[in-house]
Amino acid sequence: MMKNNNYIYMCPTCGLNLKKHEKQFMCDNNHNFDLSKNGYINLLMVNQKKTKNPGDNKEMVKSRSNFLDKGYYKQFSDKLNTIISENLCDEDLNILDSGCGDGYFVANLKEKLLKENRNKNIEFYGLDISKFAAAYASKRDKEINFIVGSNFNLPIMSNSLNCIIRNFAPGSNDEFYRTLKKSGKLIIITPGIDHLYGLKEKLYNIPRKHDEKEFAYEGLKLIFKDEIKYSIDIDNSEDINNLILMTPYYWSIKEDMREEVEKIQHLKTDLNFTVSIYEKL
Template structure:
């Protein structure tokens, strides 16, 4: 391996999704020593999702779901959640943290605000990863102070022990990948629905709502250090209620009558209920 390649490897952040060797930035593309090459999009992101790793032609949320999510998140009904996650990161990130990853970053609603942490951690780089190319393109175009890539959360394109922290809001990731990519004493912040999350929306669909299980997830190689429940009421207008329902996994079960009810809603009360947990790498 050449001296130039070794020097470039020392500052790289990505790992080849095909052979798992280091990717080196050559201004307009990333390339590994085995000549697997991934172009840098004009918006500034890199697509590290090989065709053979895709489960469909365009994995991730469809355009309708993305538009609904953008509309709803822009209302800031989830602002308390974002602030709570930032507070946990501020308190728990290692002192000299340099690399923070948001798994399932979507269009960057949470990711972009994690840059606040650079005031305390001046060397911190903020990364966002999502399987949806359309979402990542939007995020990269809008938030130039973060690093975005299209990739699978089950194949994190980062070298071993590269990350000081990971945020996982509703996003799946294999335990072994978390163990591999997070440094010793690094942290993992997870967000999942708590017992009564969106209870009022579910009441419109189901006969008898089953409350979410709030048992903390056991993640091999990590210790649970903080377990917070964040619960508050939201007051939604018709557009917001419709967009929120479109974001949910039970939207496909929603009848035409319920969609109409949501569309015409005025001051619909709906509970937000989250479990926010911080784990530390052993």
């Protein structure tokens, strides 16, 4: 794998292909976008923002990164990467982690695919709406192309991706379809029924399990579905609080409950993921 000038970035202003010129990207209409000092490119337009700094803030990204680096999700990451590897067959690949967060998962995927000594010509991309996430991700792996952008307006050229990974992230199915090549794979990870149920028992008087949902997407065929499930033990309050900051539950619990949660010293909970792979027809 190597970085080159054959980028698949689409100008968010006019829709033309962006080409690299030293430390900036420019389209034929002279719209230009600078690389940040951390190495990512910001292609999120002002009219695509609902707040000044959308997505995870710096504290949330740091908490996520610290938690993931402890290895609690490594078993999931390893199994997911095996599934992805077994379902990719092209030698030359463009892979996008759409909603990549701090880059933990796409960096692990890159390491696995390159170690397998196949699919040598691979370009890895990670996109997140949070500029803080993109900055963290760029520090984690400087060989991956990280982008600040929206999953609902992907700054990616049409028919340019072999694989899109949507790991718990919202997004536009129309955009995923548009940017995938024919026979390209959309890999969707959603919470299984028991995901983080042990944590929910700590947070809510009446905890509810996740609903099991079936999805159908126009122009895409479901070719694979499997479940990954195991339990984790967390024996310190810092990691427990970092986990909560990773989840939507942080925003739904009351302030007094947050104070109680900060005192929790031990948590045992299931991690439960559903992995579905769709192929573009």
